[in-house]
Amino acid sequence: MLYAGVDGGGTSCRVRVEDANRNVLGEGFAGPSNSRLGAVRVYYEIEKACLEALHQSGRGREDFASLHVGLGLAGLGLESELQAMLSFPHSFASVCGATDAYTACLGAHAGEDGGILILGTGSCGLGIVNNDVINVGGWGFEISDHASGAVLGLTAVRSSLFAAEGCRPETPMTKAIMAHFKNDRQVMVKWAEEAEPHHYGSFAPLIFDHADDGDELAGRIVAKSVHEAGCMIQALVDKGVKAVCLMGGVSKRIAPRLPKEYLKILREPCGDAMDGAIRMVRKKTSEDQGALK
Known part of the structure; x- marks a missing residue:
């Protein structure tokens, strides 16, 4: 067997x-x-x-x-x-x-009680307390997946197109994303017609890198995700979860940015x-x- x-x-x-x-x-x-x-x-x-x-x-x-x-x-x-x-x-x-x-x-x-917050292409929080399962998020890219790579990417791609059309100031991040699409909006639209969440998520490292370099727009996009991650952790804590493990590629970039009060409940898996x-x-x-x- x-x-x-x-x-x-x-x-x-x-x-x-x-x-x-x-x-x-x-x-x-x-x-x-x-x-x-x-x-x-x-x-x-x-x-x-x-x-x-x-x-x-x-x-x-x-x-x-x-x-x-x-x-x-x-x-x-x-x-x-x-x-x-x-x-x-x-x-x-x-x-x-x-x-x-x-x-x-x-x-x-x-197998013991505890909670996790997965921040990868998608996102989902879950806790197990006395055999009860607590779910936070995880309802899909269209209506959920807060603080995920896919949502980070979608926000950045939309903002980059908006900036390229003169509707907001361009930044190094928006220019880099538009360059990925050869600065051609038609190429961007064709890509978006077939893009899946992981395609949007592929932009997450670029967004974090630009945020680290001081790009104001990238910083705001990342800060929103950090806030949402903190809200999901707090929701688990409010329901009785004592320890939370962060997982997924995006979590490695978000964890250092979380408020200090959450550090005491974070655990290595x-x-x-x-x-x-x-x-x-x-x-x-x-x-x-x-x-x-």
């Missing part, structure tokens, strides 16, 4: 495979796997990452039949998305699922979302086997 933990979001899919004795057999990496991209595309990425992980221990696709998979995916906060993923005709021994925030929280606190997904699927498989006895 083998177990796989999947950590899937708007930018990438990571998988770790363990055997029954908790020995790590391998890890794999593939493309975006937010459940909103559709089960066909997401399972394609998951299978690709699982194969890469299995190949590292001399195994292959034939081992899918004994591989129990825990899905920690962005987008699974919606019941319809969860059921779509679980009902899809997959190739694995079994599949269970939850949001990437839930599995990240399980991994971060080794014990493990990652793949650890949490494996904890989840091991528990589910054990419960299923117990029910059959």
Whole structure:
């Protein structure tokens, strides 16, 4: 019996495979796997990452039949998305699922109470207190994802176009973003027609770099995200969460900018979302086997 933990979001899919004795057999990496991209595309990425992980221990696709998979995916906060993923005709021994925030929280606190704030392409806060799950955000790019890379990028791209048309002062950041599109608004529009959250999120490092260099507009965009991150942390604290782990690439740039009062509750994670997904699927498989006895 083998177990796989999947950590899937708007930018990438990571998988770790363990055997029954908790020995790590391998890890794999593939493309975006937010459940909103559709089960066909997401399972394609998951299978690709699982194969890469299995190949590292001399195994292959034939081992899918004994591989129990825990899905920690962005987008699974919606019941319809969860059921779509679980009902899809997959190739694995079994599949269970939850949001990437839930599995990240399980991994971060080794199954104990605590909270996490994921700031990556998207964003989501989650806490576990006495088995109660507290959700903050994570409702998608269009209406949520505060303090995320995607929202940072969208704000900066819109502001850059606005500045290029003379509606606000240009800054080094707006000029750099427009140069990315060859200073051609039609190129920008064509890009936007097909752009996904991770495409917007790719601008986040540039925005932070310009903010660090004193770009006033970049600084305001970053400051808004820092404020929103603090609000999400406070919402978890208000609901009884005692310790919070920050996760995701954007969190590394936001953490140093947070107000000092939050530093006392921030913790380094014990493990990652793949650890949490494996904890989840091991528990589910054990419960299923117990029910059959």
